[in-house]
Amino acid sequence: ELKVEQNPLFLSMQEGKNYTIYCNYSTTSDRLYWYRQDPGKSLESLFVLLSNGAVKQEGRLMASLDTKARLSTLHITAAVHDLSATYFCAVDIRDSGNTPLVFGKGTRLSVIA
């Protein structure tokens, strides 16, 4: 059974600091997704990582994928309050598009002044 583990599950960080969220998974899938969710809102797609070594950056967030280690990271640089949300990573069940996703439990990030 495919498992996706995120850590930490809760993260309180000061504005201006850097931190990394980790996502380990137990399959050989080459596809990994990062989502952000604000309370009561949709899951917003942040990054889709499609191959080993993929690195994508958007603003203060950078995601990377190491398929050999079955590990993805979401790095936060110089955190600001607006980044407070819950972040999920997810992996395709099967190694093709349009398949169900398996999610991690999510990391609830709180950025404080």
Added chain:
Amino acid sequence: EAGVTQFPSHSVIEKGQTVTLRCDPISGHDNLYWYRRVMGKEIKFLLHFVKESKQDESGMPNNRFLAERTGGTYSTLKVQPAELEDSGVYFCASSRTRNYGYTFGSGTRLTVV
């Protein structure tokens, strides 16, 4: 384009009652998925439609859950009779064929009391 729409956004029902959740996917998206997040747990896959056909319903918890997608447009998920453990947030997502992007709705928060 309009996003994935779900309603109601919240529903509180008594144990034993019936509830129907609705999802309107993005127009033209053949793939429609239902997921559920029980408090504190992972977002779990329930089922996948391709147009009006059930492609994968391996995540449906039991026969109290019935999903339909008549005409390949909107989908409904009926829970009958509802039990306490059915409480959670039900998400719907849609995607185009041969595409690695999924668009999620904002979810329906179901509380069974």
